[in-house]
Amino acid sequence: MKIIIAGAGEVGFHLAKLLSYESQEITLIDPNKDSLMYADSHLDIKVLKGDATSIRILTEAKVSTAELFIAVTSSQSTNITACVLANQLGANKTIARISNTEFIDFKNKGGFTKFGIDELISPEQLAAKEIELLLNQSVFNDTYEFENGALTMLGLNLTNPAQIIGKTVREAAQMFPNVHFVPIAIQRFGSHLTTIPRGDTMLTEGDHVVFITSKGGDEELCKLAGLFKTEIKNVMILGGGRIGRKTAKGLTKTQGRFNVKLVENDKERAFELADRLPNTLIINADGRNVELLEEENISEMDAFIAVTGNSETNIISSLVAKNRGVKKTIALVENMDYFELSHSIGIDTLINKKLLAANSxxxxxxxxxxxxxxxxxxxxxxxxxxxxxxxxxxxxxxxxxxxxxxxxxxxxxxxxxxxxxxxxxxxxxxxxxxxxxxxxxxxxxxxxxxx
Incomplete structure (x- = not known):
């Protein structure tokens, strides 16, 4: 498949990297020479220096033969314009990264498909939705819903006193008369190898197991894994950027369900957030200050969500929260290598914008x-x-x-x-x-x- 990606930033580079592994024909366009040089030296792709909204550059990239054109620059207007031009020049399908999520909410009214844009994605909105879903399934590390929860993917680490430790998949299924879960992937403790389980596969302590569940499967898994579903009520968010703001807005949409505190270091942004999020308590302070977190009763929080622009800050502050007894910790990270460390260092869930955008x-x-x-x-x-x-x-x-x-x-x-x-x-x-x-x-x- 011939694919053109406009934007060699974090999302564009990650997409090019994943797609190049699958022997797709990738052309990466960006005006920044340094970004392209790094991509060219590390990936088996073509690179083209220039503006993705230039008809000359798009023609040079042979956009007329592209099966997919993906615009993921940091500029929303550039992405929309590039997709419209790519469609007019013959690209089969186009996808644009946007920051204004109103465009997604009112996609049909906005007439984006008429302009030739097949899909709009917002990595920040995807991250906010992922966080909300994780809070709703608070005892699990990973979660993903198909068709509004008709089937749900749930991941957990098997620890004592899980009843299914030492049992085969078939034996675990027989513990319920009408089972509503099935394991679909296992990663053994201390191993990077992923295996697809069969009926005779043994479940062992320390395994990270991913299940597909139908209605009621989450409750069955909690019983078998020795977990207790606890309601998430009090939530603290560190970082008032797009993800933090969208998360707070989503959580406070249902009045009274969540009590949300948001910690933002930038004074001007904090005041802006206070105006835009009337149901959220905004705290203008440095969230890296442990004393400040304790003053804001972090030990009384049910969940702590760190979504600043710094991965290390998010990880360290989440570890502090976990140490203070917070049940659920979620940290935004940019480095994919950190995913392998999440379970061993004690953070419940790591999320990554690049991965979420790639999935979409x-x-x-x-x-x-x-x-x-x-x-x-x-x-x-x-x-x-x-x-x-x-x-x-x-x-x-x-x-x-x-x-x-x-x-x-x-x-x-x-x-x-x-x-x-x-x-x-x-x-x-x-x-x-x-x-x-x-x-x-x-x-x-x-x-x-x-x-």
Whole structure:
């Protein structure tokens, strides 16, 4: 697939890096020579210095033959303009990164598709939504919803007194008469290797296990893992940037559900936030000051969310919060290498804007009718939601009769809005939305079942 990316910043570089691993034909455009030199020396891609809103530059990049044009510069107006031009010059699909999320909320009214923009993404909004979902599933490390919660991905670390430690996947399933969860990926403690579990796979202490659950599956997992669901009420947010502001706004939308404090060091921004977030208590102070956090009763918080522009500040302050007894800690990080450390250093969840943006864009790369996709944090695996068409190879087949690769697993099926676990005797029909977890080695074979 020929893909052009406008913007060699953190999001653009990360996308180019991931896509280059899959042997896609990538051209990266940016006016900054240094950014392009770094990308050119580290990635197997083409680079082109120039303005992505220049018709000459787009023509030189051969945009007329591009199957996908992605504009992810730091300038919203540049991204929109570049996508409109790319569409007019022949690009098949376009995606624009925006900062004003009103454009997403009123996408149809704004007429963006008429202009030739197929998708709008906001990494900051994606991060805010991820945080809100994590607070709603507070006992789990990772979470992702398919079709508004018809099926949910949940991740946790197995520690004593989890009842499923020392049991096989099949034995764990037999502990409930009508099981509503199935494990889809496991990472052993101290290992970077991701495995797709089978019925005879043993669950051991320290495993990081990702499950697909239907309605009620989260409660079953809590019982088996020895976890107690606690309501998140008092929340402290460190950092009043776009993510902090969007998170506070989302959490206080339902009056009385969350009590939110937001700590912002910049005085001018703090006053601005106080005007824009009337239901949030804004504190103008340096959140790195431990005494300040204690004065603001950090030990009484149920959740601490660190989303400043500095990854190290976010990690250290989250560790301080955890040390003071905060149940749920979430930290925004830019360095992907930190993901491997999250569970060992004690932070519940790390989030990354680049990864969230890539997840949103990658479904356009995959073959078959992909409507949702996410990469598992700290794991080398993907979760994809495919729509089954009448001519799909998998249509009208019983799962156990399908020659599905061993490095992939069907986690569940959404039919007519209802989520259900898909075991061996389950028959897949046209219109089903099938959620698949697979390792990179089996992606192409999995795709072949759905187109």
């Amino acid at each position: 864009i990658f479904r356009y790369i995959r073959k078959g009718d992909v409507v949702a996709m996410t990469k598992l944090s700290s794991m080398d695996a993907e979760l994809l939601e495919f729509i089954v068409n009448p001519n799909s190879k998998i249509c009208d087949k019983v799962i156990k009769s399908i020659n599905f690769p061993l490095t992939a697993i069907i986690g569940g099926v959404i039919r007519d809005g209802d989520g259900m676990l898909a075991l061996g005797d389950f028959k897949i029909i046209a219109g089903d939305r099938v959620v698949v977890c697979c390792l990179p080695t089996s992606i192409k074979k999995v795709e072949s079942f759905f187109y």
